[in-house]
Amino acid sequence: MAAANAHYYATRDPLGAGGDFTTAPEISQMFGELIGAWAADLWDRAGRPAVAWVELGPGRGTLTADALRVMARAGLTPPVHLVETSPTLRAAQAARVPGATWHDSLATLPEDVALIVVANEFFDALPIxxxxxxxxxxxxxxxxxxxxxxxxxxxxxxxxxxxxxxxxxxxxxxxxxTSPASVAVMADLSARIVAQGGAALVIDYGYDGPAVGETLQAVRGHAFANPFEAPGNQDLTAHVDMATLGLVATASGATLSGPVGQGAFLTALGIAQRAAALGPAVAADHMRLVEDMGALFRVIAATHPHWPQPAGFA
Structure with missing residues (x-):
């Protein structure tokens, strides 16, 4: 799975109508805007410390671009760090987020400031x-x-x-x-948050496990495919055990919020009000993010123990 996905993402832009799948930031600007508002609110209530913005697996850079636009209005203009190994996707990200710094892994992320980390549909592509x-x-x-x-x-x-x-x-x-790779990434992230300050927001389709059941799947041309066919030419994913990621975060000393459904999370952040402001043209996108993806996609946040609780979690 790791080898197949490494080749797959390195050789194409898989997103959009001409690709294999579409993610929430590509569905509507509202998604990235609300994440930006979430980050700015948390940063403000934490006392406006020096922070760096980090996105893991940032796709085309759409989420970060939309989030930065909203954060800037609140006075938050952090340096941007993108963890991405695909040359094709790095080129797309550079067009949307000029001035970003790229990393092959978490190992080279800054260590001298707090981190606000977003991982949207990142963990599902890690090997199981x-x-x-x-x-x-x-x-x-x-x-x-x-x-x-x-x-x-x-x-x-x-x-x-x-x-x-x-x-x-x-x-x-x-x-x-199980996903030992996901556990390792979450442990690293949480340890950094505890040591440096900040928060990590994880959004992915998944479940609150452990549980019995197979979720390995392949997607090609916006349809499900046999995951054992055409390795390296279709997206391989598995549902994320959010409960296990949460346990890893708390074991590292971070404060856990969630899991909650994406629909409830976006609703608490004000997606209905944002959709109303944008007008009828976004009504279908609003419903897709909140209803169609609302329950399957789960959200957790790991924050520094002295930072305030982030918005979106009851």
């Missing part, structure tokens, strides 16, 4: 591992190649002690997904 329940216990699911055909197979049995106790006796055929 799957365990499948056989008749004799749990096995790691692996990928085999026969001629040019990729297919999933069961590997060696794994000990029951690594499973959540309530899932050990699940029925044969059950699948559990």
């Amino acid at each position: 591992r799957q365990l499948v329940r056989g008749r004799d216990g749990w096995h790691e699911r692996l990928v085999a190649c026969q001629d040019t055909l990729f297919l999933p197979i069961a590997g060696a049995r794994v000990p029951d002690t690594i499973l959540p106790p309530d899932l050990v006796t699940a029925a044969p055929g059950a699948i559990i997904e």
